[in-house]
Amino acid sequence: MREGRNAFAKFVTAADEGIRPGDEVLVVDEADALFAVGRAELSGAEAMAFDAGPAVSVRNGAGRRDE
Numbered sequence: 001m002r003e004g005r006n007a008f009a010k011f012v013t014a015a016d017e018g019i020r021p022g023d024e025v026l027v028v029d030e031a032d033a034l035f036a037v038g039r040a041e042l043s044g045a046e047a048m049a050f051d052a053g054p055a056v057s058v059r060n061g062a063g064r065r066d067e
Contacts, residue, residue: 007036007056012047015055019044027056034062 007027019025019040027036038058040047047055 005061006041006054006058007038009042009047009050009053009055012055015044015047017044019047025056027058036061 013030020043021040023040025038025040026034027038028034036056036058037060038056041054041057042050
C-alpha cells in the first residue's frame with residue numbers, strides 16, 4: 001500500500017463510524033504511523049464488516065520505512 005495500492009477491507013482493524021464513501025481518509029498502522037491518503041470506498045462500518053473489496057482508493061502512499 002505504501003506504493004500507492006488500495007487498502008482492502010479484509011485488512012481493516014479499526015475505522016471511524018463517521019466515515020462515508022467519498023470522504024478523504026488517512027490510512028495508518030497500529031502505531032498510528034501514516035501509510036497512505038485516499039478516498040473511502042466504503043463507510044467506516046462497512047470497512048469493518050466486509051471481508052473483501054477495496055476500503056480505500058489510495059492516492060498517495062507514505063513511502064517505505066527504510067527510505
